[in-house]
Amino acid sequence: MKGFIHLISTLACITLAAANAPGWPFDVTEINAPDGSVKAKFVSLGATMTELWVKDRDGNARDVILGYDDNTLLLTDPDHPVFNAIVGRYANRIKNGTFSIPTTKEAQPPGAGVWQLPTNDHDGEVTLHSSDYGWDRKNWTVHSRSPTSVTYKYVDPAGEDGQGFPGEVTVYATHEVSNGVLRSSVLAHATEKTPIMTTQHVYWNLDAFQNGGDTALNHYLTLDASRIVHLDGNAIPYGDFIETSGTIFDFKNGKMIGENFNQTVDNCGTGCQGFDHCWIYDQSETRRAGTSLWSNNSGIRVDISTNQPAVQMYTAYWLNTPRKEVHGGPSLVYDSWSAVAIEQQGYVDAVNTPEWNVNQIYGPREDYEWSATYKFSIVDA
Numbered sequence: 468m469k470g471f472i473h474l475i476s477t478l479a480c481i482t483l484a485a486a487n488a489p490g491w492p493f494d495v496t497e498i499n500a501p502d503g504s505v506k507a508k509f510v511s512l513g514a515t516m517t518e519l520w521v522k523d524r525d526g527n528a529r530d531v532i533l534g535y536d537d538n539t540l541l542l543t544d545p546d547h548p549v550f551n552a553i554v555g556r557y558a559n560r561i562k563n564g565t566f567s568i569p570t571t572k573e574a575q576p577p578g579a580g581v582w583q584l585p586t587n588d589h590d591g592e593v594t595l596h597s598s599d600y601g602w603d604r605k606n607w608t609v610h611s612r613s614p615t616s617v618t619y620k621y622v623d624p625a626g627e628d629g630q631g632f633p634g635e636v637t638v639y640a641t642h643e644v645s646n647g648v649l650r651s652s653v654l655a656h657a658t659e660k661t662p663i664m665t666t667q668h669v670y671w672n673l674d675a676f677q678n679g680g681d682t683a684l685n686h687y688l689t690l691d692a693s694r695i696v697h698l699d700g701n702a703i704p705y706g707d708f709i710e711t712s713g714t715i716f717d718f719k720n721g722k723m724i725g726e727n728f729n730q731t732v733d734n735c736g737t738g739c740q741g742f743d744h745c746w747i748y749d750q751s752e753t754r755r756a757g758t759s760l761w762s763n764n765s766g767i768r769v770d771i772s773t774n775q776p777a778v779q780m781y782t783a784y785w786l787n788t789p790r791k792e793v794h795g796g797p798s799l800v801y802d803s804w805s806a807v808a809i810e811q812q813g814y815v816d817a818v819n820t821p822e823w824n825v826n827q828i829y830g831p832r833e834d835y836e837w838s839a840t841y842k843f844s845i846v847d848a
């Protein structure tokens with residue numbers, strides 16, 4: 468009911484906004500690297516990046532992320548692809564929308580310490596990205612900004628009576644650019660013990676749909692990882708891992724995303740061709756792993772480093788949304804494999820997988836920190 472009232476009041480705002488420029492009623496911020504190598508635009512809804520311009524090998528700037536020309540669709544597009552937003556309070560999937568504190572295997576609501584979220588995926592058996600109205604669809608305030616950075620703030624209220632998440636969370640998301648680099652980071656403080664696991668859900672097409680670069684299948688990808696989470700038919704972890712060496716999931720030494728692509732039929736769920744999996748980075752206290760993505764078509768390469776232990780890679784099978792004008796829209800649409808979503812994050816549904824011993828419960832004495840650094844360069848032809 469609460470969600471419903473929220474939706475109504477939000478729609479009322481949009482109706483009032485109709486006469487204004489696209490992007491309203493959300494605050495729009497543009498930031499620029501001093502040398503002009505990186506330009507990014509954001510809206511306050513979801514602290515979302517809406518444009519990201521970097522230079523190709525000929526020195527021409529291209530917008531390398533998906534999105535809308537009318538950013539009110541971030542809130543209203545029923546397909547809800549979550550274009551480039553900060554996702555929370557808990558990104559990715561939660562089995563049955565339930566969890567308990569402390570973490571147990573099969574939390575059964577109602578019960579002491581058991582919480583229930585609205586479910587929105589796999590016929591109500593899963594909560595995806597904290598339901599249809601998670602952080603990515605909240606209007607954050609602008610906390611501070613400069614020509615090279617913007618910081619957004621959102622206060623996520625506490626749930627009650629076992630519904631939602633426990634405790635109020637105050638979260639800041641900062642996006643900043645320097646020469647050749649974009650860095651995004653999240654800092655969150657909770658008043659009570661609660662799960663927190665965020666991501667930035669960036670959809671990349673490094674060709675920006677130019678010169679025949681209509682999919683990301685021609686992009687090369689390195690994931691510095693030797694294991695993926697073993698998922699059931701609802702994309703929920705069984706609790707074990709699959710070694711990727713010698714399998715279609717092996718991106719450790721870099722390969723074209725579309726290589727052996729005909730072996731990926733039904734690989735991301737029934738009827739879904741491609742990938743939608745969580746890779747566990749090969750990293751340790753002393754060694755940081757990461758992701759690299761590049762296209763020889765545009766020559767654009769991005770190297771991503773993070774403080775996160777895992778990365779979700781989704782080849783965007785289910786997309787079906789009119790493209791931005793700079794990408795050939797609105798007559799052409801973003802559809803299967805138009806982009807690859809790369810989401811730096813924690814272990815999927817560790818809040819229901821106690822055997823991993825991965826703590827995702829934060830509280831008054833333990834703040835949550837997330838970061839990703841995107842470094843752009845040009846590949847040799």
Ligand SMILES: *[C@@H]1O[C@H](CO)[C@@H](O)[C@H](O)[C@H]1NC(C)=O
Nearest residue numbers: 563565573574575576577583
């Ligand atoms: C899933 O959630 C429902 C509704 O809260 C609950 O009745 C059921 O026991 C839960 N099932 C599992 C397997 O946790």
Ligand SMILES: *[C@@H]1O[C@H](CO)[C@@H](O)[C@H](O)[C@H]1NC(C)=O
Nearest residue numbers: 480492494511606607608609
């Ligand atoms: C959303 O937040 C921004 C920044 O705080 C503000 O300018 C704008 O009016 C808000 N829009 C709505 C619909 O609340």
Ligand SMILES: *[C@@H]1O[C@H](CO)[C@@H](O)[C@H](O)[C@H]1NC(C)=O
Nearest residue numbers: 725726727728729730731732
């Ligand atoms: C997959 O593609 C390869 C190379 O294009 C081809 O040799 C192979 O027969 C195909 N396999 C299937 C199952 O279609």
Ligand SMILES: *[C@@H]1O[C@H](CO)[C@@H](O)[C@H](O)[C@H]1NC(C)=O
Nearest residue numbers: 524762763764765766847848
């Ligand atoms: C990469 O692109 C350049 C410039 O278009 C082209 O000359 C070269 O053959 C390409 N290399 C590969 C491996 O596709």
